[in-house]
Amino acid sequence: MSENKIIKAIKEKGQTMEAEMSFFDHLEALRWHLVRAAIAIVIFTGGAFYFYDFIFDTIIMGPSKPSFWTYRMLCKLGDYLHRDGFCINKINISLLNTEMAGQFTLQINSALLIGITLGFPYLLWELWRFIRPALHEKERKAASGFVVYSTFLFIIGVLFGYYVITPESINFLAGYTISPTIENKFSVDSYLSSVATLTLATGIVFELPILVYVLSSLGILTVKFMRETRRYAVVVILIIAAVVTPTPDMMTMTVVSIPLFILYEVGILVAAVVEKRKKAREAAL
Numbered sequence: 001m002s003e004n005k006i007i008k009a010i011k012e013k014g015q016t017m018e019a020e021m022s023f024f025d026h027l028e029a030l031r032w033h034l035v036r037a038a039i040a041i042v043i044f045t046g047g048a049f050y051f052y053d054f055i056f057d058t059i060i061m062g063p064s065k066p067s068f069w070t071y072r073m074l075c076k077l078g079d080y081l082h083r084d085g086f087c088i089n090k091i092n093i094s095l096l097n098t099e100m101a102g103q104f105t106l107q108i109n110s111a112l113l114i115g116i117t118l119g120f121p122y123l124l125w126e127l128w129r130f131i132r133p134a135l136h137e138k139e140r141k142a143a144s145g146f147v148v149y150s151t152f153l154f155i156i157g158v159l160f161g162y163y164v165i166t167p168e169s170i171n172f173l174a175g176y177t178i179s180p181t182i183e184n185k186f187s188v189d190s191y192l193s194s195v196a197t198l199t200l201a202t203g204i205v206f207e208l209p210i211l212v213y214v215l216s217s218l219g220i221l222t223v224k225f226m227r228e229t230r231r232y233a234v235v236v237i238l239i240i241a242a243v244v245t246p247t248p249d250m251m252t253m254t255v256v257s258i259p260l261f262i263l264y265e266v267g268i269l270v271a272a273v274v275e276k277r278k279k280a281r282e283a284a285l
Contacts (some may be wrong), residue, residue, distance in 0.1 A: 003271055028083045040122040045115030052107055060110055060195060063167040064093050066173070070167040093174040095188045117158065119201075121151040131215075133181040150210050157206025161199040165256055169198055205240065205260065212267035216274040223271045233264050 048055055062068050071088045078086025097103055102178070124147050173186060173194075215221035241256040 030130055033130045037123040037126045041115045041119035043115075044118040045111050046117075046212060048111040048114035049107065052111060054203075055114060055180050056107075056110065058065055059114075060192065063162070063170045063195065064067050064091055064191070066090060068167055070163050088171055091171055091174050092184065093170065093191075094185045095191055097188050100190075102188065109189075110192055110196075113192075113200070117200065120154055121147065142188075146210070150207060153206045153210065154177065154203045157203035158199055160259060161202025161205070162195075165202055165252040166198045168255070169194065201254075206263065208260075208263045209266050209270050211273060212272050221271060223268060223275055226268045226271055230264075234261070237261060237264065255272075 063070070066073075066089055078084065097106070097161040099105070128147050170191075174186075177184065212221060212226075237257055237260040238253065240260060241253045
């Protein structure tokens with residue numbers, strides 16, 4: 001082998017090793033970002049475990065009580081409209097624990113869910129810190145509000161799921177029977193799973209504009225495509241509303257669907273802004 005070929009092989013090997021080291025360095029950096037996010041979630045989980053009496057009685061069991069904020073507002077709405085049937089004075093729900101360690105695992109699981117919910121904004125912040133160095137200056141400015149907007153949408157979604165979808169679903173399912181010979185007695189795990197799923201799923205669904213922004217920035221999603229597929233989006237939104245809300249009544253599905261329709265239209269506006277910025281950058285070159 002000639003000297004030039006040897007030098008070229010050494011350089012190529014050095015470049016390969018440098019690329020591999022860079023890849024592993026990025027993995028190491030990502031690992032530490034995730035570790036810090038996990039520590040934050042553990043801290044929030046510990047706080048939730050310490051204040052568990054309040055969290056369980058007021059937050060987790062809140063939608064199962066007639067004194068819950070949503071039920072009181074519905075009652076006031078009924079009085080304002082002079083219509084009966086809005087007030088919910090009793091929720092026929094009876095919870096059971098069928099496992100020896102059931103109540104202990106319930107406390108751990110629910111505290112962990114609270115920790116994940118409270119720690120989600122910090123997780124977004126750590127992911128942003130990992131992604132930010134790889135972006136150009138203009139991209140950094142364009143995405144500077146990523147954490148704020150994502151957190152805001154997540155909180156709005158969680159509140160909407162907790163105060164609107166969850167109480168409507170629990171009230172319906174607790175009183176739904178197909179035969180008077182069957183008595184509704186729910187496991188406490190099933191109740192917690194329903195509350196957590198309805199609340200967190202709605203929070204994640206409300207991140208739709210952020211997803212649209214990312215896909216539009218990558219050139220995967222366009223305004224034209226979103227406008228042309230609006231009719232199909234309506235069908236998908238109705239399916240999502242049916243999945244997120246276990247109640248089959250049209251009123252609940254409509255209440256859930258309206259914010260999703262609004263989010264889709266907001267997504268179209270976001271995609272339009274992204275395309276406009278792209279065209280402006282291309283024109284400046």
